[in-house]
Amino acid sequence: MSVEAPEVIPASAPSRQPAVTAIRRTFSSRLAAGFVVALTVLWTIPTFGLLVTSLRPQADVTGSGWWNVFLHPSFTLDNYKTVLVSGGYNVSGGLLPYFVNSLVISIPGTLFPLAIASMAAYALAWVPFRGSNVLFFTIFALQVVPLQLALLPLLQFFNLGLSIGPLTIVPALHLGGTFFTVWIAHTMFAMPLAIFLLHNFIAQLPRDVMEAATVDGANFFLTFRRIVLPLSMPSIAAFAIFQFLWVWNDLLVALTFVGGGQATVAPLTARLSQLTGSLGARWDLLTAGAFVSIVVPLIVFFSLQRFFVRGLLAGSVKG
Helix, strand or coil: CCCCCCCCCCCCCCCCHHHHHHHHHHHCCHHHHHHHHHHHHHHHHHHHHHHHHHCCCHHHHHHCCHHHHHCCCCCCCHHHHHHHHHCCCCCCCCCHHHHHHHHHHHHHHHHHHHHHHHHHHHHHHHCCCCCHHHHHHHHHHHHHCCCHHHHHHHHHHHHHCEEECCEEEECCCCCCCCHHHHHHHHHHHHHHHHHHHHHHHHCCCCHHHHHHHHHCCCCHHHHHHHHHHHHCHHHHHHHHHHHHHHHHHCCHHHHHHCCCCCCCCCCCHHHHHHHCCCCCCCHHHHHHHHHHHHHHHHHHHHHCHHHHHHHHHCCCCCC
16 A cells, blocks of 8 residues: 655745835836925926026026026027027037037037947847957956046048058048048947947847747848848937947047147037137027037937937836
C-alpha cells in the first residue's frame, strides 16, 4: 500500500497590485492635481512676464515692473518691428537674417546626427561583428568628455588641417566661418548620447520580427529601412527634440566656429545679447528678441509632444 505525498503548493509572493493602486490613487488625487497646477503656474510666470515686457513701450519698461500692466495697460508692437526689421543697438537690419541662419544651422544639425546615430545604433544592436560591445561602451564613455576640450583642436583642424611635424596628414580645409563647421561640430558632439539612447531602444525590438525579415530575404539595410525606422520613430523623435533645442539655443559652438560678427552665418543667439547695448538699457528690445527666439522651440516641442512622451516611456517596462 502506497501513500501519496500531499501536493505542496508554493506560497506565492505577495501581490504588488494594492501598492500600485495606492500610488496611482495618490498621484491622481485632488491635492496632487492642485500641486501640479500651482507648479505649472509658477513655472509659466517668468515666460508670461517676458511676453508682457516685450509688448510694453520703452518708457514703461524702464519705469515700472511688468506687473503694473494690470493697473495701467499699455501695449505696442514697435519692439517686435524694431527687433525684426530695423534692428537695435549694434544690430543693423534686424534679426530676421540671423533667425534664418539659426534654422539653417539647427535643421541639418539635428538631421545629420539622427541619420548617422540610428544606423550606428542598429548596427551595434543587431549586426553581429567582433568588438561591437567594446565599441559601444567606448562610444558611451565619450559622453563624459567635455566638448570644450575639443573646440580649439577642431577649429584648428578645420582651418589648418592636421600635421605631425613636417608631415601633413590632412591639408588645410579653410572651412572657418561656414555652416559646414557648425554642422560637423554638432554632429560629432551629439553622437555619443544619440547612439546610446537609440541603441537601448532598438535593442529591445522583438527578435521574432527581425528573424522573420531575415528569413524573407531582407538584408540589413532593408530591415533597417522597413522595420527598424518605423518602430523606432518615438525614440528618434524624442532625441530630435533634445538635439534641436540644444542646437537652436547654442552659443558656445556658434561663436567658436562662425563668430558673432559674420551676418551671413551667425545664429540668432549671437546677436540677442547685443540688443541691449553696453549698459543694458534696452530691455524692451531684448525681451522681444528673446520671445522671438523661443517661438520655434515651442512649436517643435508641442508638435512632437506625443512622440516625446512615447520615446521617454519606451523601454522603461519590459514584457
